[in-house]
Amino acid sequence: MHVGLIAAFLILAVALTAGGLYLFASGLTARAGVCRPPLGLRLAGIEPGSQEWERAHRAAWPILFAGGVLGTAHGIALAATTLMDARISVPIVFIVSGVIVEAGLWLVAKGAGKASLK
Numbered sequence: 157m158h159v160g161l162i163a164a165f166l167i168l169a170v171a172l173t174a175g176g177l178y179l180f181a182s183g184l185t186a187r188a189g190v191c192r193p194p195l196g197l198r199l200a201g202i203e204p205g206s207q208e209w210e211r212a213h214r215a216a217w218p219i220l221f222a223g224g225v226l227g228t229a230h231g232i233a234l235a236a237t238t239l240m241d242a243r244i245s246v247p248i249v250f251i252v253s254g255v256i257v258e259a260g261l262w263l264v265a266k267g268a269g270k271a272s273l274k
Contacts, residue, residue, distance in 0.1 A: 157241055165238040165247045172254040173231030179258065180224025186213035187221070197269045212269030219268055223261030230254030 178195070185191040191213050193204050202208050234250040
């Protein structure tokens with residue numbers, strides 16, 4: 157694999173891992189009831205720290221936590237397969253699936269938070 161491609165994949169691995177850690181930290185702090193910006197969900201019209209904010213995060217914390225674990229695992233797997241000189245398709249699968257998992261679970265968590273307010 158070309159050195160530039162390896163560097164690009166490793167940068168994407170760091171980005172996926174950072175996104176996963178963000179979701180992980182949001183889930184853990186939401187579980188503990190201490191989630192405040194910049195962590196947590198962006199809910200329009202809801203004041204951070206209010207009862208609605210806490211209720212939304214109590215509903216969404218398992219999804220945020222799971223997204224963090226899976227996103228971080230995708231980032232680590234991407235770095236590992238890149239450094240093992242795997243076929244080009246393997247890192248691409250980890251990139252695509254990692255982005256889908258992180259973005260998808262973020263949207264699901266946001267939906268769970270909104271649904272808990274109704």
